[in-house]
Amino acid sequence: MNIAVIGATGVVGRECLTLLDSGLVPGVDRVVPVASGGSAGRDLGAELGLNLKVEPVVALEEFDPSTVDVAVFSAGAPISTAYGPIVAAAGALVVDNSSAFRMDDDVPLVVPQVNPQALATRPARGIVANPNCSTIQLVRALHPLRDIGEIDRVIVSSYQSASGGGLRGLEQLADTTRGLLDGADPADTTAGRFGPPLAFNLIPEIGLRDDDGHSHEERKLRREPRKIMDLPGLRVAATAVRVAVINGHSEAVHVTFTAPVRPEDARGALRAAPDLRVYGDPEPAGSPADAYPMPRFVCSSPTERRLVHVGRVRSDPDDPHALWMWVVADNLTVGAALNALQIVALAAGMPWWR
Numbered sequence: 357m358n359i360a361v362i363g364a365t366g367v368v369g370r371e372c373l374t375l376l377d378s379g380l381v382p383g384v385d386r387v388v389p390v391a392s393g394g395s396a397g398r399d400l401g402a403e404l405g406l407n408l409k410v411e412p413v414v415a416l417e418e419f420d421p422s423t424v425d426v427a428v429f430s431a432g433a434p435i436s437t438a439y440g441p442i443v444a445a446a447g448a449l450v451v452d453n454s455s456a457f458r459m460d461d462d463v464p465l466v467v468p469q470v471n472p473q474a475l476a477t478r479p480a481r482g483i484v485a486n487p488n489c490s491t492i493q494l495v496r497a498l499h500p501l502r503d504i505g506e507i508d509r510v511i512v513s514s515y516q517s518a519s520g521g522g523l524r525g526l527e528q529l530a531d532t533t534r535g536l537l538d539g540a541d542p543a544d545t546t547a548g549r550f551g552p553p554l555a556f557n558l559i560p561e562i563g564l565r566d567d568d569g570h571s572h573e574e575r576k577l578r579r580e581p582r583k584i585m586d587l588p589g590l591r592v593a594a595t596a597v598r599v600a601v602i603n604g605h606s607e608a609v610h611v612t613f614t615a616p617v618r619p620e621d622a623r624g625a626l627r628a629a630p631d632l633r634v635y636g637d638p639e640p641a642g643s644p645a646d647a648y649p650m651p652r653f654v655c656s657s658p659t660e661r662r663l664v665h666v667g668r669v670r671s672d673p674d675d676p677h678a679l680w681m682w683v684v685a686d687n688l689t690v691g692a693a694l695n696a697l698q699i700v701a702l703a704a705g706m707p708w709w710r
């Protein structure tokens with residue numbers, strides 16, 4: 357299989373290359389990294405210390421899509437909108453990490469552990485959408501709970517890291533943190549990648565707000581789970597918050613079912629789900645990192661970075677139909693590159709794959 361990574365120099369693109377290096381997708385023959393003209397010629401294999409043979413970076417304008425079987429796009433929605441259909445028309449399967457096509461009826465929105473059946477036939481437009489990072493970990497934790505009851509309503513608050521804002525987001529967190537520690541004015545509101553400075557701060561708005569006051573990220577958290585889980589009437593309310601964490605998104609999730617549920621049954625269903633780690637019950641002795649999931653610890657282990665972590669599963673004291681849980685995952689792997697490449701591996705195993 358010949359695979360192009362569009363946006364290969366970005367945080368998600370680099371994660372794709374690292375995961376390809378680990379052999380996540382079997383049978384890869386050629387890896388073509390693509391970015392802007394300014395990055396052309398860079399040797400990402402050497403920069404990232406990969407064993408995988410990665411060709412020098414190609415400028416998007418110079419990229420010949422007819423030479424690849426798959427193109428994973430991670431260069432932002434405008435690039436996907438402009439080039440995704442062209443690359444698909446040349447015969448490559450496009451797996452798109454942006455929001456450009458997610459809600460299009462003729463584009464499957466896929467989380468392989470939740471709705472693999474969406475790829476039972478080749479996507480009509482040759483495009484598969486990868487969901488939003490905060491959606492992926494949410495549906496990965498919600499889907500197993502359907503074994504214990506019918507989900508009626510979800511209320512989620514997300515705590516999203518700086519890497520969700522790409523390389524510029526990481527730089528902004530580092531620069532503003534250094535500045536404050538060096539004595540910069542904490543009242544300075546100079547706008548950056550996230551609007552207000554993120555260092556030692558929480559910003560309760562991610563993306564543009566609509567007329568009703570909901571942010572773009574909150575709209576994604578509402579609409580995408582409905583499509584992926586095939587629950588068009590699911591009630592979802594979200595508050596998305598950017599937090600001063602380098603990497604790893606966290607979510608406080610309140611789930612209401614149509615009948616009473618027990619936390620121990622929920623934990624059992626979650627434990628049976630693939631690539632999902634459940635914390636607590638019994639409370640483990642030893643490291644605090646084993647008591648409940650935290651983004652810093654989850655993201656500092658190559659193994660844990662590939663899992664969805666669920667802790668603090670507990671009842672709602674005022675509602676026997678409802679549960680609380682705390683869900684953490686690495687937004688660059690689980691929330692982006694890993695899901696995209698698992699889509700590629702799923703597609704490559706389908707009868708329609710050439």
Ligand SMILES: NC(=O)c1ccc[n+]([C@@H]2O[C@H](COP(=O)([O-])OP(=O)(O)OC[C@H]3O[C@@H](n4cnc5c(N)ncnc54)[C@H](OP(=O)(O)O)[C@@H]3O)[C@@H](O)[C@H]2O)c1
Binds near residue numbers: 522
């Ligand atoms: N970060 C996350 O947690 C996350 C999660 C899920 C989905 N996503 C999505 O993934 C995409 C990439 O995000 P990111 O966080 O990786 O961003 P990033 O770190 O800012 O990287 C952006 C990438 O796009 C390339 N690019 C920008 N303008 C280009 C152009 N005109 N032509 C060709 N390439 C261009 C950049 O290449 P140069 O280096 O050459 O400029 C770079 O490789 C976005 O659509 C984002 O919404 C991100």
